[in-house]
Amino acid sequence: MQFDKPPRPATLFGGRPLPAGHTAAGHHASANDDDLEPPPPLTDYFDSVSDVAVAGSDATFRVYQTRAADSESTSAGPLFVFHHGAGHTALSWALLAGLLRQRIQKCSVLAYDCRGHGGTVTADDADLSLERLAQDLGNVVNTLYPTPPADVILVGHSMGGAVVTHVAATAPGTLLKKPLLGVVVIDVVEGTAMDSLAHMQVYLRNRPDSFPSVRKAVEWSTTTTIKNEASARISVPSQLKPVPNAENPTKWVWRTNLMPSQVHWKGWFKGLSKKFLTSRAARLLILAGTDRLDTELTIGQMQGKYQLALYPESGHAIQEDEPGRLAETLCEFWDRNGPGKVIKRFPIPIKSVAAAPATAPPS
Structure with a gap:
């Protein structure tokens, strides 16, 4: 299936612009509607899945892990902590997690469903404030890794990028009980995010409320939000829940109602660029296009304050669309900044910012 290069995303929930009134009403259930080819077992990507009750918290988190045998040793490899975007789940990282496990010896991975999403259960699923989500991340990591590996790298997509940046800037x-080695933000910057807030409600109103089958949900997602069907077959079902009804024996609706989260949207992204540029860790920003860069990040890139990687053929969900390339980028990032390495800083131009050429982004 061929896809055109997407324009700047109209929302931060991963959707391309939809025409008004576009719903799943045109989909009709058939005898083969649920004949969705099952994806490979999760053990191909993670070592374990568990529900973790966090002491002192109101939550039990659905957690996916790959844990190196000596992950609590200072000689262990990196621990990648993944935070998904709004409406997604930890399984959006599945393909990437499997590739990292293959490519980095002693690699540990932690991905979890944040509150209000996937299989996580909390006393207040509606509290998606930045402060609460950041505290949740710290609680999960500190509970599962009381003695974290020496190299902890936080990776966040969209809303998750705001969360990991907030943690890194704290x-x-x-x-977190241990300083960070690095923070990686995927396809979100403050300027573009704030500009897109007006379009988020339109997108949420126009996306399908329900589907007659999981298969139809996956098909819809691969034409609107995720280019990689292999990833969609893994991640999309975890975003749905069945609801019996009189007209259809079962329909499938979104697990997360994102509309009430509107009260938190500005809080997620306000100050994001400054926090990213001043965090005390190696910094990597991965975007689907240079049009996402706002002024503050453009100046920061010219001054060599962070590494920039561009994926022009990807949509918003880079970790799902380009898991192989993203795995290579993360491996290089850890290798450049890992054990015994001095965090690489691109030279700050001697000339004024206006006259200095921009640092070419790594290939």
């Missing part, structure tokens, strides 16, 4: 020891 004083060491406040949310």
Whole structure:
């Protein structure tokens, strides 16, 4: 299936612009409607899946892990902590997690469903404030890794990028017990995010409320939000739940109602660029196009304050569309900044910012 290069995303929930009134009403159930080819077992991507009750918290988190045998040793490889975007789940990282496990010896991976999403259960699923989500991340990591590996790298997509940046910008020891090696933000910047807030409601109103089968949901997703069908078959079912009804024996609806989260949208992204540029860790920004860069990040890139990687053939869900290329980028990022390495800083131009040429993004 061929796809055109997407324009700047109209929303941060991963959707391309939809015409008004576009729903799943045109989909009709058939005898083969549920004949969705099952994806490979999760053990191909993670070592374990569990529900973790966090002490002192109101939540039990659905957690997916790959844990190196000596992950609590200072000689262990990196621990990648993944935070998904709004409406997604930890399974959006499945293909990437499997590739990292193959490519980095002693690699540990932690991905979890944040509150209000997937299989996580909390006393207040509606509290998706930045502060609460950041505290949740710290609680999960500290509970599962009381002695974290030396190299902890936070990776966040869209809303998750705002969460990991907030954690990285917080004083060491406040949310996490160990200083970070790196923070990676995927396809979200403050300027573009704030500009897109007006379009989020339109997108949510126009996306299908329900589907007659999981298969139809996957088909819809591969034409609107995810280019990689292999990833969609893994991640999309975890975003749905069955609801019996009189007209159709079972329909499938979204697990997460994103409309009430509107009260938190501005809080997710306000100050994101400054926090990213001043965080005390190696910094990597991965975007689907240079049109996402706002002024502050453009200047920061010219001054060599962070590494920039561009994936022009990808949509918004880069970790699902380009898991192989993203795995290579993360491996290189850890290799460049890992054990015994001095965090690479691109030279700050001697000339004024206006006259200095921009640092070419890595290939």
